Amino acid sequence: MKKINTLMGIFLMVNMLMLTKAQSPGGVTGTAAWYKGDAGLSSTAWTDQSANGYNLLRTSSPAGSYFINFNPVASFTGVTANRFTNTSTKTSWPVSTAGNTYYYVAKDNLGSNADRAVYGMGPNWFTGIHSGRDGAGPIATSNRADFATSSASVTSPDWNLTQPNVGLNLVRSGYTGTQFYTSAQGGPEVTGAIASQANVTTNTFSIGATPDNILFWNGDVAEVIVYPGKHTATDYNKVESYLALKYGISKSGNYIASNGTTNYWNAxxxxxxxxxxxxxxxxxxxxxxxxxxxxxxxxxxxxxxxxxxxxxxxxxxxxxxxxxxxxxxxxxxxxxxxxxxxxxxxxxxxxxxxxxxxxxxxxxxxxxxxxxxxxxxxxxxxxxxxxxxxxxxxxxxxxxxxxxxxxxxxxxxxxxxxxxxxxxxxxxIAPGGVVSNLRVWIKADDNPNGNTTDNVAITTWPNKTLIGGNFVGGAASPNTVALQTTGPLYRNSSAMNINFNPVAQSTSSSGLGMQNAFTSTGDDYTMIALNKNPTVSGFRNMFHFHGGANLNATSGGNEWFGALANLPIAWPSAAGSASYTANIPAVTTFSATGTGTIAYQVNSVSKGSGSSLSKSGTDLLIGVDGDGGLDDGIDIIMPENIMYNSVLGSTDYNKVVSYLAIKYGVTLGTFVSPVNYTSTNGTTVWSTAASSYHTNVIGIARDDAEALHQRISKSQDAVGDIITISTNNDFTNANSSTNHTDIVNDQFYFITGNNGAATTYNAQNIMNRRWKVQSTGTAQNLYIKTSDIQATYLIYADDAAMTTNVVNIPLTSSATPGIQIPNGKFFTFAKFAYCTKDPNPAPATNFTKIGITVQAKQNGWPENIPNGAVALESKTKGFVITRSQSSLIADPREGMLIYDTVDNCVKLYNGTSWNCVVRSCN
Incomplete structure (x- = not known):
């Protein structure tokens, strides 16, 4: 029995040794101490997972639970009660001049400049070995916890929260036997000149503070592992692989399993x-x-x-x-x-x-x-x-x-x-479909803060870009430099809307701001706004780069962008050239490289430039000046604001401004220098080839990639037009109204502009003003209404002279029914008078000789029909004429009639052209 017991004891001992050997960080045996958040951690104790039992105690833990990569960790708030310590004699601890290896995973949650110790072993803060944060952020190891003299410091990565690692580090630190060393994320070791680590087995070991409770950690510690001896690359790679995978830290080199052979991430x-x-x-x-x-x-x-x-x-x-x-x-x-x-x-x-x-x-x-x-x-x-x-x-x-x-x-x-x-x-979804570097996109038709009621202040305006966030009340006031609690007014009425879309109207006391709208200061930008100024006097602020500590603070810079009277300006740069007309909307652009001049454009027309004006802050204010000056938004109307953290190339820029122009009924370019309009997929939906018709350019369009669904449109230019286009017979309700018929297909554009001629009529009673159509995508019925009460018909044709393939559409209450005017056609209006003729009272001199009937024969028929050629009679049969296309008639003759199967009307050839037969003089 004794022999059996002895054998059993040996068996158990061997198995315990095998278990201990198998279960160690990275499979590397010989730990002096091992503290990990997912085993042995409580609010007041941290049990050593090594065989040595160097358990740690503390008074209390911060409230709440703390995790790194879904694993529990110990947290510290820089107070005595949070630190863990062991004051007992630690005979297996590496001391004196012996080499050692400490591994730890920690996160700095404070980020401010100060010396802070993750761990310390020694009699006090300036003797022994300490590792943690050195002042401005380096990861340091030294005998002193202030790391004042020749510490082993890693400067990249560091503890600062602004770095990609956000203050989270996997650190290998220790003593070689002659000097201290530090490595982070498996990178190269950095050594220091200090050659002494004077600590003994009776010294205190602490996590979260120095042994004498002087310098504290403020953050999380996930795991601390202590080994005697300086580890080789083979060993530390296995330990660091274990820690890196567990805590979501990217380390250098391969990831090696505890068996030493499985390379589960091959660099x-x-x-x-x-x-x-x-x-x-x-x-x-x-x-x-x-x-x-x-x-x-x-x-x-x-x-x-x-x-x-x-x-x-x-x-x-x-x-x-x-x-x-x-x-x-x-x-x-x-x-x-x-x-x-x-x-x-x-x-x-x-x-x-x-x-x-x-x-x-x-x-x-x-x-x-x-x-x-x-x-x-x-x-x-x-x-x-x-x-x-x-x-x-x-x-x-x-x-x-x-x-x-x-x-x-x-x-x-x-x-x-x-x-x-x-x-x-x-x-x-992005303006113009241009996603890259888009930082800000706010628009009134998104119903800011869930509001759909006219004349209510906006307090939260959601940013629709991928970075998210909100523009909120709290921007610096222009006059009192005090907290602004509201933003501009949401306006949605026929009197205030721009091209049937709601707007935001600034007041002298309103302003909104968003923190971190840009990634950094001093770099490139393009800022675009749809703006309307009720008057063209004084200052009106559109945007302000804000560099204050918060949105309620006065900004460190005084740069703002907006209007000075009728000029665009980026203060304090020089203003651009005359651009604005009172109560007329415009697409205004400010763009610049970080150090280059500022380019001004209004409606895609260059309006000069200002001197260099780089961003002094990453926050952005809308409709308010954050430097304490008087140049605020006042009553400027801005339904949509767009900002990019780059200077847009010409192609992308054209897509963005095309979107705004179509949505808000603004003509880009000039009659002399027209501008193409481009859809999100790069299709030219209004071409400069139509330069003779580049006045009052408007459109009905749906482009899902930019959330454009313009179902009603009327030119908002200074010299207006007489037409309104809609998807149904509703020419008054807002674009968002459910009364309007939706556009069925994405990428449908119906764009038109006129020749700038007068709305008078020529001798043929056809209006001198002509419109050209560019239609893209799958067409659907549209309705066109004119404000000219004389017009009785809309007519369209292949040519502007209205002579070829003319179609006449009668108007009801000055509006067409649902029609589809094909791409490339021209249209205008006519005031045709109906043809009437008094009856001839004289006795008939000719009588009808030929009659075709399916009725019963009547006496004296068809001779009793005066002045006829052929008489046709039926109650059940229809009269059918040739169904064809006018373009297919090879030898047309004056007076010839057909039913045109393309234009769906009866057409008469008048000797020079085919025209639909309407109630008029044909």
């Missing part, structure tokens, strides 16, 4: 996709079981995991087997729809970011998630082509939603093979 094979590395995996040797993951880097990142997604990693119900890993990294491009794509129905842009997959040991179905908010979101996979030109596998995400930690995500459950690429695609 060379995945070159070009080494950004924002994240993934899932199970490694029993490290006690690693990461079931869902998101990169901890700045900006929106993908969330990927097993299909049992939950608020925490531990709650995910999915399963993996040991040594299964699925890791992804991206190409570092924009995680927004920014690359046009036409091969996938229902979307128009894909993300610039492309992810590459390394799937180890055949991980099966995973869930890929992206925050809800993009239209018709799709996951696009490709086995070999990161440009997604063809052979894509597309999975809809828009129908699937799940809420994780209060964020609603769209998702797709898919299998992604090793070496595969994937991205996202969506249907993106």
């Amino acid at each position: 060379a094979a995945n070159a070009g996709y080494l950004n924002n590395i994240t993934g899932i995996g199970k490694d029993d040797g490290s006690i690693l079981y990461q079931k869902q993951s998101m990169s901890g880097n700045s900006g929106q990142q993908i969330l990927i995991g097993l299909t049992g997604m939950a608020n925490t990693n531990a709650s995910n119900s999915g399963t993996l087997t040991d040594q299964q890993f699925l890791v992804v990294g991206d190409n570092g491009l924009a995680k927004t729809p920014s690359a046009p794509i036409s091969s996938i129905p229902g979307v128009n842009y894909r993300f610039g970011a492309v992810w590459k997959v390394q799937n180890t040991a055949s991980v099966g179905t995973v869930r890929i998630m992206w925050p809800q908010g993009l239209n018709n979101l799709k996951l696009v996979q490709n086995s070999s082509d990161p440009t997604f030109a063809a052979s894509n596998t597309v999975t809809d995400m828009s129908a699937n939603t799940q809420t994780i930690n209060a964020v609603v995500y769209n998702y797709a459950d898919v299998s992604i093979a090793d070496g595969q690429y994937f991205t996202f695609a969506a249907y993106v």
Whole structure:
């Protein structure tokens, strides 16, 4: 029995040794201490997961729960009560001049400049070994916690929240035996000149402060691991791989499992996709079981995991087997729809970011998630082509939603093979369809703050771009430099609307602002507004770059953009040339490189330039001056404002201003120098080839990629026009009214302009003013009304002279019925008088000799019909004439009649042209 007990004891001891060896960070044995947030952490204690039992205690923890990559962590708020300490003798701790290796994952939540210690071992803050933040942000290790003299400091990455790592770092630190060293994210080690770490086994070890409670950490600490001896690259790569995958940190080099052989993220094979590395995996040797993951880097990142997604990693119900890993990294491009794509129905842009997959040991179905908010979101996979030109596998995400930690995500459950690429695609709406660098897009027809009532102040105006956000009350007042609590007035009435669209009207006390509207100061911009000035005197502010601490503070700069009397101006630059007429809307543009001159354009016509004016702040104010001056918005009307963080190229710029011009009934260019109008897909929908008709250019249009659905239109130019076009017989209600018939098809444009002639009539009673039509897309019936009460007909023809293939449309209450005027036609109005003739009372001299009838024969018929040639009689039969097209009649003769099957009318050839027979003199 004794022998059996002895053998059993040996067996258990060996198994304990094997277990201890197997379960250690990265499979690297010999830990002096191991503290991790997902094991042994409570509000007042942190249990050492090594065999040494160097447990830590503290008085209390901050309120709430804290996580990094869905794993629990210890949090600190810079107070004594939060720090963890062990004051016992630690005989297995590396001390004195011995080499050592400390690993930790920590996040700085404060970001301000100060010396702060993540951990410390020694008698006080200036003796022993400490690692943390050195003042302005470097990651430092030294004997002193103020890192004042020759510390081992890593400056990139650092602890600052403005960096891509947002203050989250995986740090390897310690002592070589002769000097201190620091490495972050698996990067190169930096050493310091200090050659002494005077600490002994009886010293205090602390996490969250120095041992003597002088310098505190303010942030989170996920894991701290202590080893005696200076680790080799083989060992530290395994430990750091474990930490990087677990906490969503992108490290340098390969990711190696605890077995030392499984390379589950090969840096060379995945070159070009080494950004924002994240993934899932199970490694029993490290006690690693990461079931869902998101990169901890700045900006929106993908969330990927097993299909049992939950608020925490531990709650995910999915399963993996040991040594299964699925890791992804991206190409570092924009995680927004920014690359046009036409091969996938229902979307128009894909993300610039492309992810590459390394799937180890055949991980099966995973869930890929992206925050809800993009239209018709799709996951696009490709086995070999990161440009997604063809052979894509597309999975809809828009129908699937799940809420994780209060964020609603769209998702797709898919299998992604090793070496595969994937991205996202969506249907993106932007002015002119121009998505790249779009930062601000606010428009009154989106009913700001949910309002549809006229003359109510706007307090929240949603930004419709991909960056989101809102313009809110709280911009600096122009006169009192005090908090402004409201914005401009929402106006939606026939008296105030511009081309039947609602507007926003500033007042002397209104203003709105948005923080971080731009990414940085001093760089390029293009700002475009549809504006109308009730008078052309004084200053009217449209935009102001704001550099104050908050929207209620006075801005550090005084640059603003708007109007000075009838001139565009970017203050304090010189004003442009005369541009504005009172109460006439215009498309105003300010654009400049970061240091270049400011170009002014109004209605796509150059209006001079101002001197260099770069952004002094990243916030943007609308209709108010934030520097404390008097140049406020007053009563300026601006229904739509658009800003790009770049100088738009000519093609993109033309798309954007075309959108605004069509929507608000403004003519771009001049009669002498006309401008093309372009749709979002690049089609010229109004060509300068129609330069003789470039007056009062208006249109009915639907272009889904820019949310354009203009169903009624009338020129808003200074010299107005006499026509209104609508999708039905409603010529008064707002464009948004449900009374209007919708345009059925996307990319339908019906654009027209006139020749500028008078609305008088010539000898043939045809109006001298002529309009030309450019129609694009699938046509539908439109209605045209004239304010000229003399007109009785709208006529259109192949030529402006109204001589070829003329069609006459009678007017009712000065409006046509629903008609389709084909592309390239010309139209005008006529005031035809009906042909009448008094009856001839004289006795008939001729009688009808020929009669065709299906009735019973009557006595004396057809001879009793005077002055006839042929008499036809029937109660049940119709008279049918030749059905053809006038263009197909090879030898027309005067007086010839046909029914034209194209123009759907009876036509008479008058000797020179075919004309529909109407109630007029034919």
